[in-house]
Every structure is written in structure tokens, then in C-alpha cells.
Amino acid sequence: MKKNTYLMKGNEAIAEGAIRAGCKAFFGYPITPQTEIAAYMSNKMRESGGVYLQAESEISAINMVLGAAATGTRVMTSSSSPGISLKTETISYIAASDLPCVIVDVQRAGPGLGGIQPSQADYFQVVKALGHGDFYCLVYAPSGVGEAVEIIHRAFDKADEYRMPVIILADGILGQMMEPVCFDDEIKQDKLVEKNWATSGHQEKRPPNIVNSLILNVNSLEQKIVDRFKKYEEIKLKEVMVEEYLVDDAEIVIIAYGSTARIAKTAVDSMRADGEKIGVLRPISLWPFPNDKIEEISKKVGNILVVEMSMGQMILDVKAVVEGRCKVDFCGRTGGNVPTPTEIIDKVSSIKRGD
Amino acid sequence: MEGKTLFAGFGGQGILFAGKVLSYIGLIDDNNVSWLPSYGPEMRGGTANCSVCISKSPIGSPIVLEPENLIVMNIPSFKKFEASVCVGGNIILDSSLIKDSKSREDIFYYDIPATYLAKKNNLEKLGNIIMLGKFLKIIEYKDKETVVKGIEKSVSKKRKELIEKNIEAFEIGYNN
Amino acid sequence: MKTVFEKTKGLTDAITHYCPGCTHGISHRIVGEVLEEFEVLGKTVGIASVGCSVMSYDYFNVDMVQAPHGRAPSVATGVKRVLPDNIVFTYQGDGDLAAIGTGEVVHAAARGENITVIFINNGTYGMTGGQMAPTTLLSQVTQTTPKGRDKHNDGFPIRVCEMLSTLEGVVYAERTALDSPKGVMQTKRAVKKAFKSQIEKKGFSIVEILSTCPTNWGLTAVESLKWVEKEMTEYYPLGVYKDKTDKGVF
Structure with a gap:
């Protein structure tokens, strides 16, 4: 340690x-x-x-x-x-x-x-x-x-x-x-940027x-x-921040953020062990959104799977970037339920079967 | 040491604390670790549980859905989680509180009357660490020094007097 | 030539947007004069509220923050807590302080927040064109009480000084009226006392100033002053409601 x-x-x-x-x-x-x-x-x-x-x-x-x-x-x-x-x-x-x-x-x-x-x-x-x-x-x-x-x-x-x-x-x-x-x-305290706009009293040295x-x-x-x-x-x-996890050779890319991305990674590890070519793209900055990276991926892969703990919200931003270049599917739970790796794996299987 | 462990019992039994000690032991041994509690109203007198993941590789999902080890200290939790333990996994149960029949043949059950032993040894409320000691024995964890460090790290700085008692409880569980 | 009178340094040269006969200008001047006399203009931060007084950020010659509607006491708290040696005041109307911002002013007062609240009570929402305020008198006609404020429908006017003076954190609470030269002088004394208690770090201080709104009341400037004197002071008696300035609240 x-x-x-x-x-x-x-x-x-x-x-x-x-x-x-x-x-x-x-x-x-x-x-x-x-x-x-x-x-x-x-x-x-x-x-x-x-x-x-x-x-x-x-x-x-x-x-x-x-x-x-x-x-x-x-x-x-x-x-x-x-x-x-x-x-x-x-x-x-x-x-x-x-x-x-x-x-x-x-x-x-x-x-x-x-x-x-x-x-x-x-x-x-x-x-x-x-x-x-x-x-x-x-x-x-x-x-x-x-x-x-x-x-x-x-x-x-x-x-x-x-x-x-x-x-x-x-x-x-x-x-x-x-x-x-x-x-x-x-x-260690960083030197902070000067804030000459601050309202901390003009000390009669500047206009208010x-x-x-x-x-x-x-x-x-x-x-x-x-x-x-x-x-x-x-x-x-x-200021865009994004993490790519096994995305390079992936045929299917899961897009997920926060805790959900960790669950997606567990699912991906399990599928990789079975020889599936799958990865996770994790936006770290949600605004600004990693549009360029998603656009690039959408040109390479057949399917994107968005996983969220909601009925599907970020997926709209993904679809707006993808513009129909590849299929975009959704896997999510809501109400306080958390998607499980198994649910994600099942969803990927159904995508591959073309359900 | 690697593995996915679920601690479960009533709020007040020190379920979360036992999980924390195990997490620190994993951390001291240079593993990645995560500790995730159940939270909210269920904690107030209801059931409590926590997921502990210990792994050499980065931890994905911190939620333990199919525990390799279930350390369980009440009947509702035993009923709830027995079926979820993965094949070949372990259940360490407090036999002074759980008398239910065991329904699976593909996992290992280990009984220890932790709450009784805690009372008998004047270590009330430390049944959790007796359970942890038993678990560490079962997985043949041998580094007592790390266990002591894990306990020291986990006990609040304001309650240092509890360290010795925790070590004693660990010994009871480990040697039972 | 000998200077016998000067505009206070506490106000900028901006021309105010207030209507003829409105007493906001007098309140501004009093606050500006008091800050100047205490020589604290350089370390004062004022909080403008929403309503007619919103543009006071252009009129006071001090650093100013414009707060969301009703939240000036919380914004003032944020400023004061990180700059405890500065002077912080809010300038709020009755809709802002006694309706949408009731919670904020009550809790700032309860905390004994060491700030000064200048509370302009003219019994109406001036900026939006004269609707019923929490301080609108019973039977008073406004745009939203066309037949006069009806207690059965609209409830009763709130007496802010009386209410806040029950709180331990309040060191000074006084109600004055700008209905006469005497009232103006009394208001200045009250404002001075309030800021002095802040400078001495004694707790939360408030001066409630009964003010005119000739435009929305549909009265002349002179009639408005009389209305303050006759109608408003009857329901809102003038005077000191709390004075713990000798010892402070803590």
C-alpha cells in the first residue's frame, strides 16, 4: 500500500x-x-x-x-x-x-x-x-x-x-x-487566477x-x-474528456458514464474472455460532450449500445452525433435499479442476433 | 485474497465495518479494492449489507451480485442471498442467529456462533469481526500483521481503545 | 466660494430610474451618507434585490451584487461569511423580503448574521406595476386587489419588524417613515444605528422604511406622503422593536 x-x-x-x-x-x-x-x-x-x-x-x-x-x-x-x-x-x-x-x-x-x-x-x-x-x-x-x-x-x-x-x-x-x-x-495550494472583477470592496482605489x-x-x-x-x-x-476501454478493435462499442461505465467494463471483460470484440467509451465530460470521438467510432462500428441508469437520456446526444451511420441501441434501468453486467451481455447478444 | 465478498446482516451488527476491515487488508496487500454499502432507511434497524471487491486488476462494477463469499449474520439476509452465491462459493454464517436449513449442495457452508462467542468473551458487538476471522481462516489468509493493520486503519481515531478488542475478536474467529 | 452642501460620495453620478415622488432616492441617499460618514465605502458590499430597487447596483458607490428575487439575505450571508470584516447590506422591497424571500430573511436574522437589511415597505409591487404585496393594507386597491385587499381572500398584511424582533439573532429592528423631514432624519438615525451595530459585529440589523409609490398608488407625491402618515403608520407603528446594541446578540 x-x-x-x-x-x-x-x-x-x-x-x-x-x-x-x-x-x-x-x-x-x-x-x-x-x-x-x-x-x-x-x-x-x-x-x-x-x-x-x-x-x-x-x-x-x-x-x-x-x-x-x-x-x-x-x-x-x-x-x-x-x-x-x-x-x-x-x-x-x-x-x-x-x-x-x-x-x-x-x-x-x-x-x-x-x-x-x-x-x-x-x-x-x-x-x-x-x-x-x-x-x-x-x-x-x-x-x-x-x-x-x-x-x-x-x-x-x-x-x-x-x-x-x-x-x-x-x-x-x-x-x-x-x-x-x-x-x-x-x-500544496495552487496560485489562483486574479479575480479583478470580485466584489470584495473597492477600497476607494477603483470604480465599484x-x-x-x-x-x-x-x-x-x-x-x-x-x-x-x-x-x-x-x-x-x-475541455472534452473521454476514456476509451478496448475500443480500438471493437465491433460493438458501449457508451456509458459514471458508475454505469464500470458495470459496462465488467460486462466487456466477460465478453472479451469469450472472444467478443467489444469496448467501452466513457465520456468523462458530459458537457462538452465527446462528439468527435463518437463520430469517429460511428464510422467504424456496426452498433453502439448506450447504457444508462435512466430511460435513456444521453442516448439522444449520441444519436445526434451518429446521424444514422450505425445502429444505436439502449440498455438501462431506472427508479434506483442498477443495470447488471448480465443484462448488458444479454442486450449485446440480442443485438448480435439482430433482434 | 482476491474475490467478491458480500457482508450482510442487521444494521448495528457492524456489517459495514467488517467489510471495511477486509477492504483495508486487501489494500495493504496492494490490491485494488472497492467497498459499497447498502444505504438509506433500510440501515435504520433494517438489514444492512456491503459489497467488497478485491482484485489485482482494476475493479469494474463494485456491486457484488454473485458473491464468492457471503458472510451473513441474520435470517432475512441468509434467505435473500443464499441463492446468489456462485457455485463453489462460501457462506460463513452466524449459527447463533441463523438456524435455517441450508438448501444448496454446490457451495460450502461454515457455521460459527459469532454472536454467542462475542457475548461469552465480553466482546459484545464484535461478532462481525469474529465472522471476519473465521472467513480469513477459511480462505487460508495467513498474514496476521496485515489483519492488525487493517483493523487499526478501520477503527476511528477517536476510539483507539477498540483496536485490542477487535484483534481479540479476530483471533477467536480465526482459531474457532 | 464656500461649499455648504455636497452630494454624498456614497452614491454614484448615475441618474436613478425612480418615479417622481418615490422615496427610494431618499433611502439611497441616507444609506450612502451613513456609509460615507462611517468611512466604510471602500469595504462595503451591497446586495441589490429584485423589484424597483434592482438597479440600485448602479447607484451605490460600493461593490454590488444583484441577487435572485428574495434571496438577498442569503447572498449577503455568502459574502459576509467569507469577508467578515467587510460591511454587507441588502436593500430589499416588500415583495422581495416579505413574500418570496420570507424564509431567507427569517433565517439570516435567526443566525444573527452580521448584516444590515434596508427594507423598503411601500405596500405594493412597484416594478411590475402595482400588484398586492404582503404588506398591502386591508382594503387597499392594487392591480390584483381591484376591490381592495380582502382579508378573507388575501389574508392579512405582515408586520416584518414585529415578527423579526422575536428572533434572538436580531440586534436592532426599527421602523421609520419617510413621510416628513422629521421622518427622514429619524430614518437616518436608525440606519446609522443599524450599520454601527454591524461595524461592531453585534448581529443582524434591520430598518423598515415606510415609503411611497405615487405611481402605483395613483396619488400625487404630496398625497402619498400623507397616505404614509395617515394609513400606513396606523397599521405599521413606528418605533424601535428591538435594541440590543449595548451587548449584541451573542
Whole structure:
């Protein structure tokens, strides 16, 4: 065992990773299955000299995030599906005010109060419309505890770099699972980008800074949005993250993200042992989506199988890229059920039989 | 040491903790490991279980659906998971709590009255580690030093006094 | 030539969008003057709310954050918690604070959040054209209470200062009215006391300012002032509802 390796739950590791990434404030509200993040923060954030506060509501928590982000502080909140729904209004304001922050969504089953078991049924919400208006958030979907720690650090960096909210889209499995993570004794603090836009008091040395999302002039608002979309184009070019697992010689490629990708890999290992040429493509960034890689694959393989813990949401993005070049099938469970490797193998068999 | 193990029992029996100790043992031995608990209201007085995967290669699905080893400490869990154990697998059961008949002939059953032994040795609530000790004996795991380290890593820093008792419980299970 | 009067440095040179006869301008000036007098303009962060006061981010000569509707106390909390030595205030209307944002202000007050809330109570939603507010008086005609506010249908107006003064975290709560020069001077004293308690880190402070909305009330500026004095102060009595400024709340 390497030095400084610990078994940690995904939720706790995300919290520790955030503190090490320079997060100085956490505002949260209890909801299963992400509560360990808040619990960990309530202890460790204070120890590290940061701010921890349990808000009276999800709405209040995300607005505290807005306030702290406006001062230029690295800040985060975490929640699970119904709580994220409550936060969306303010996430839209944060995006429109060009503020950086990190939001963790440990998805549970919906709709409504739904259930507390793992789910990926909030893909549409998080990737497409995390609030009203024309905007996107960077969305990362780690599939293991160690990767989640790397990603949370990246999330803070990218939030600052692009001045936008970054979402870590996890699920109950990743949040609750323990895996080994390595944390050094010493915390090396990165030099943060200068935030000359922050509202931390002008000290009578500059004109007031204003963090605002209201632009009543239609042309000015349009221009602001168009400029923001230029930034989004840059992000699409530079920030795509994707993992290929045995894809090179594959005749069938499974596309899955987060916990589901791990289950797909187990299915693939088992099928490879039987001589099947099959692989997994795992989008790590869901926005931007790995369009180019999927397009390339769609030109080589006969079938793509999308596996999700939902009735099929990411599959629409896959189909939009594939444009009919190959068949796209779906295998999924919902309501808190998790697809099994056997279900995936059976689906692949049926695809091969041409059912 | 590699394998897929399912710990199952009631909330409060230390099911998740026993899984954590095993995970640490796997980790100390330079394996990939994952530990996944059941979570939610079922934990409050209901059944609890956790999946532990230990492997030299990266771990795909962390969910143990067909355990090679089932370590089980109550009747509902025994009934629920007995059939799922893979052929040739092991069930280690707490015979002081589970009196049910065993229905399979293609797996191995190992009885240990862990809860009784814990009480008798003044190690209440450590039936879980007695079970773990028995399991490690069955798979012929020999490195006691690693077990001790695994226990040390798993016990909360605030409750160091429990380390010795856990080691004692392990010894009872291992030597039973 | 000797300067006898100057515009406060607490306000920018922007021309406000407020209607003639509206008292928002006076409230702005009072807040600006108080911040200037305490010499804290350089370390103040103001939170603009949604409603007529939304564009106050252009008027106060301090760093400003515009909050979602009703959430200014939470945004202020976020700012204040990471910058505890700065001065943080919210400037909110009655729809913002006492309807959609009731939860936020109650909990900020309960936490004893060391911020100052300037609460403009004019009994109506001004920005959207004069609909019923949580503070609209019984029988008061608005766009959405065309026959007057009916308690059987619309319930009763909320008295914010009275309600918040029951909370332990509130160090100072006073209601004033901008209905006369005397009222203006009293408002300034109240605002000063509220900010002073924040500078001294004594807890949550609020000044509820009874204000006019001639445009939506359908009254002249002078009639509006009289309406504040005669009608509003009867239901919303002026005075100090809580004063623990000697010791603070903690």
C-alpha cells in the first residue's frame, strides 16, 4: 500500500479533494445520498480555516454560494436531484453573472421525491438546462473515487478559468462507495487566477465592481450571450474528456458514464474472455460532450449500445452525433435499479442476433 | 485474497465495518479494492449489507451480485442471498442467529456462533469481526500483521481503545 | 466660494430610474451618507434585490451584487461569511423580503448574521406595476386587489419588524417613515444605528422604511406622503422593536 492511501467514500473524498483544491467555503443542506459531503465539510472545512454553513434550504445554500463566489472565493455546494432542482434558478443567475463555483450532484432516482438509490436520470437537467436561459455548465462525471478527487480539483480550476459553474455529476454508488485515494500530508495550494472583477470592496482605489445578471437592453443582452457562447466554443475544443476501454478493435462499442461505465467494463471483460470484440467509451465530460470521438467510432462500428441508469437520456446526444451511420441501441434501468453486467451481455447478444 | 465478498446482516451488527476491515487488508496487500454499502432507511434497524471487491486488476462494477463469499449474520439476509452465491462459493454464517436449513449442495457452508462467542468473551458487538476471522481462516489468509493493520486503519481515531478488542475478536474467529 | 452642501460620495453620478415622488432616492441617499460618514465605502458590499430597487447596483458607490428575487439575505450571508470584516447590506422591497424571500430573511436574522437589511415597505409591487404585496393594507386597491385587499381572500398584511424582533439573532429592528423631514432624519438615525451595530459585529440589523409609490398608488407625491402618515403608520407603528446594541446578540 502506498503511503498516505486511505479508503474513503466518494462523498468524503470529493469534500477532502475540494478543500485541497482551495475551496474556502461550503454551503449545504442535508439530502441523501450526498449528506456525507456536508458532514465532512462541517468538520474539516472549519479545521482548515474555511467557512461551513448549513443553510435553511437548498435555495438559500446556492445563494450563499453566489455571494461567496462574487467575492472571488473558491466555493462549492452539493446536493442530490430534488435539491438540485431547487437550486436551478440561482445556477442560472450564477452563469449569467459569470461567477465560478462548483456544484456536486449525487443523483438519486426521480421524478418527484422518487427514491434514494442511484440514478442517472438527471442528465437532461444538468447537461441541457440547469436553469432558465441560454447557458451551459461544464459537467464532469467521474466513475471512481480516485478520479473524483482529480476531477474536483480540475472543476475548481476550470470554474475560475472560464468564470462559470462547474458540475460534478455523480450518483449514489460513487457517493457511497469507498475506494483507495492518496492524499499527501501537505496541501500544496495552487496560485489562483486574479479575480479583478470580485466584489470584495473597492477600497476607494477603483470604480465599484458589479456582479449582475440584469441587462434590459436587448442588443446588449444578446451580445453578452453571444460572447459567452464564444467561450463555450473554446471549451468544446479544449475541455472534452473521454476514456476509451478496448475500443480500438471493437465491433460493438458501449457508451456509458459514471458508475454505469464500470458495470459496462465488467460486462466487456466477460465478453472479451469469450472472444467478443467489444469496448467501452466513457465520456468523462458530459458537457462538452465527446462528439468527435463518437463520430469517429460511428464510422467504424456496426452498433453502439448506450447504457444508462435512466430511460435513456444521453442516448439522444449520441444519436445526434451518429446521424444514422450505425445502429444505436439502449440498455438501462431506472427508479434506483442498477443495470447488471448480465443484462448488458444479454442486450449485446440480442443485438448480435439482430433482434 | 482476491474475490467478491458480500457482508450482510442487521444494521448495528457492524456489517459495514467488517467489510471495511477486509477492504483495508486487501489494500495493504496492494490490491485494488472497492467497498459499497447498502444505504438509506433500510440501515435504520433494517438489514444492512456491503459489497467488497478485491482484485489485482482494476475493479469494474463494485456491486457484488454473485458473491464468492457471503458472510451473513441474520435470517432475512441468509434467505435473500443464499441463492446468489456462485457455485463453489462460501457462506460463513452466524449459527447463533441463523438456524435455517441450508438448501444448496454446490457451495460450502461454515457455521460459527459469532454472536454467542462475542457475548461469552465480553466482546459484545464484535461478532462481525469474529465472522471476519473465521472467513480469513477459511480462505487460508495467513498474514496476521496485515489483519492488525487493517483493523487499526478501520477503527476511528477517536476510539483507539477498540483496536485490542477487535484483534481479540479476530483471533477467536480465526482459531474457532 | 464656500461649499455648504455636497452630494454624498456614497452614491454614484448615475441618474436613478425612480418615479417622481418615490422615496427610494431618499433611502439611497441616507444609506450612502451613513456609509460615507462611517468611512466604510471602500469595504462595503451591497446586495441589490429584485423589484424597483434592482438597479440600485448602479447607484451605490460600493461593490454590488444583484441577487435572485428574495434571496438577498442569503447572498449577503455568502459574502459576509467569507469577508467578515467587510460591511454587507441588502436593500430589499416588500415583495422581495416579505413574500418570496420570507424564509431567507427569517433565517439570516435567526443566525444573527452580521448584516444590515434596508427594507423598503411601500405596500405594493412597484416594478411590475402595482400588484398586492404582503404588506398591502386591508382594503387597499392594487392591480390584483381591484376591490381592495380582502382579508378573507388575501389574508392579512405582515408586520416584518414585529415578527423579526422575536428572533434572538436580531440586534436592532426599527421602523421609520419617510413621510416628513422629521421622518427622514429619524430614518437616518436608525440606519446609522443599524450599520454601527454591524461595524461592531453585534448581529443582524434591520430598518423598515415606510415609503411611497405615487405611481402605483395613483396619488400625487404630496398625497402619498400623507397616505404614509395617515394609513400606513396606523397599521405599521413606528418605533424601535428591538435594541440590543449595548451587548449584541451573542
